[in-house]
Amino acid sequence: MKIGIAGGGAFGTALAAALALDGHDIQLWARHAEAASDMQNTRSNPKLPGVDLPQNISISGELEPLFICDTILLAIPAQTLPAFLTEHLAHLDGKNLVACCKGIDLKRMTGPASTIRDIVPGAVPAMLTGPSFAADIARGLPTALTLGCADDEMGAMLQTALSTTSLRIYRTTDTVGAELGGALKNVMAIASGIAIGAKLGESARAALITRGFPEMQRLALALGAQPETLSGLSGFGDLVLTCTSDQSRNYRYGLAIGTGSDFDQNTTVEGAATARAVRQLASELDIDMPICTVVADLTENKTDVATALNTLLSRPLKEE
Ligand SMILES: NC(=O)C1=CN([C@@H]2O[C@H](COP(=O)(O)OP(=O)(O)OC[C@H]3O[C@@H](n4cnc5c(N)ncnc54)[C@H](O)[C@@H]3O)[C@@H](O)[C@H]2O)C=CC1
Numbered sequence: 613m614k615i616g617i618a619g620g621g622a623f624g625t626a627l628a629a630a631l632a633l634d635g636h637d638i639q640l641w642a643r644h645a646e647a648a649s650d651m652q653n654t655r656s657n658p659k660l661p662g663v664d665l666p667q668n669i670s671i672s673g674e675l676e677p678l679f680i681c682d683t684i685l686l687a688i689p690a691q692t693l694p695a696f697l698t699e700h701l702a703h704l705d706g707k708n709l710v711a712c713c714k715g716i717d718l719k720r721m722t723g724p725a726s727t728i729r730d731i732v733p734g735a736v737p738a739m740l741t742g743p744s745f746a747a748d749i750a751r752g753l754p755t756a757l758t759l760g761c762a763d764d765e766m767g768a769m770l771q772t773a774l775s776t777t778s779l780r781i782y783r784t785t786d787t788v789g790a791e792l793g794g795a796l797k798n799v800m801a802i803a804s805g806i807a808i809g810a811k812l813g814e815s816a817r818a819a820l821i822t823r824g825f826p827e828m829q830r831l832a833l834a835l836g837a838q839p840e841t842l843s844g845l846s847g848f849g850d851l852v853l854t855c856t857s858d859q860s861r862n863y864r865y866g867l868a869i870g871t872g873s874d875f876d877q878n879t880t881v882e883g884a885a886t887a888r889a890v891r892q893l894a895s896e897l898d899i900d901m902p903i904c905t906v907v908a909d910l911t912e913n914k915t916d917v918a919t920a921l922n923t924l925l926s927r928p929l930k931e932e
């Protein structure tokens with residue numbers, strides 16, 4: 613299996629490093645030619661300080677070497693995935709396309725694997741997701757992920773190919789559950805960051821994580837996910853990680869909202885667009901998604917933290 617990775621950001625580079633250390637020759641594509649050649653020459657990526665990139669990673673700003681690979685990991689932001697797939701459709705047909713991004717596309721209202729299935733019907737769509745910070749993967753720290761692929765035979769091959777001594781991959785055929793768990797937990801991470809930033813306390817964060825989980829399940833199950841997938845690494849596991857660590861950009865974005873601080877708009881924060889997609893889906897499907905809805909409103913300055921808190925706390929009392 614010849615593995616290529618699209619996306620020379622933190623996650624694409626971290627996956628490249630982990631797989632290269634395991635013996636794979638990796639073709640890494642970075643969008644900006646200059647950044648690609650810097651990475652190729654310095655064997656480093658400023659987004660992963662202190663990580664040396666093994667020599668068996670070839671980094672290029674040209675797409676041709678990537679398209680020679682039969683398996684391509686897509687580590688670009690979820691909202692940019694449809695345009696990339698559409699633009700390069702002819703080259704991606706017939707490939708194993710493994711989405712490594714976490715979000716719901718605002719236009720199509722689909723998670724990354726479903727977006728691949730819709731735009732490149734001739735490809736095998738898969739999803740690699742779960743609790744894992746790029747810096748941890750790149751340093752070879754132990755990590756467990758979920759590989760979702762509806763074609764179980766191909767899923768098993770991808771599971772074997774992408775597992776390393778430190779990267780342990782579990783497998784499911786429930787790609788919808790895998791893609792939605794990873795997307796929705798980012799919204800909850802923003803909510804958790806807001807709670808801590810606004811000094812609402814650790815108990816409030818625990819309440820958000822705990823009530824956020826059934827909220828994630830409600831939408832995911834309505835869209836066809838299996839409950840056990842949501843309870844696994846890609847759902848519950850990543851929810852816990854991202855809501856409790858300031859390594860998470862979604863969490864830090866929430867902290868900035870909660871403290872009223874500025875936040876670098878160039879940072880990849882998938883949960884903001886996903887919250888808006890969820891708000892729309894919830895309204896169309898008539899599903900109660902109160903936390904996601906207030907997060908969406910907060911990211912658009914349609915409400916403030918005090919009002920959002922009041923909205924959540926003044927909801928009718930009900931059974932757990
Ligand atoms: N950083 C992390 O710890 C983890 C990230 N992820 C996911 O990986 C995905 C990528 O995140 P990171 O690599 O961390 O972000 P990043 O901000 O470090 O890198 C994003 C990369 O995508 C490229 N890019 C941006 N717009 C593009 C476009 N229109 N076409 C092609 N390429 C484009 C950028 O040039 C950059 O190389 C996100 O969905 C994120 O949720 C998943 C697990 C862990």
Ligand SMILES: O=C(CO)COP(=O)(O)O
Nearest residue numbers: 742743744745860861862
């Ligand atoms: O998905 C992640 C960890 O599993 C990374 O989270 P952030 O995108 O919030 O940094």
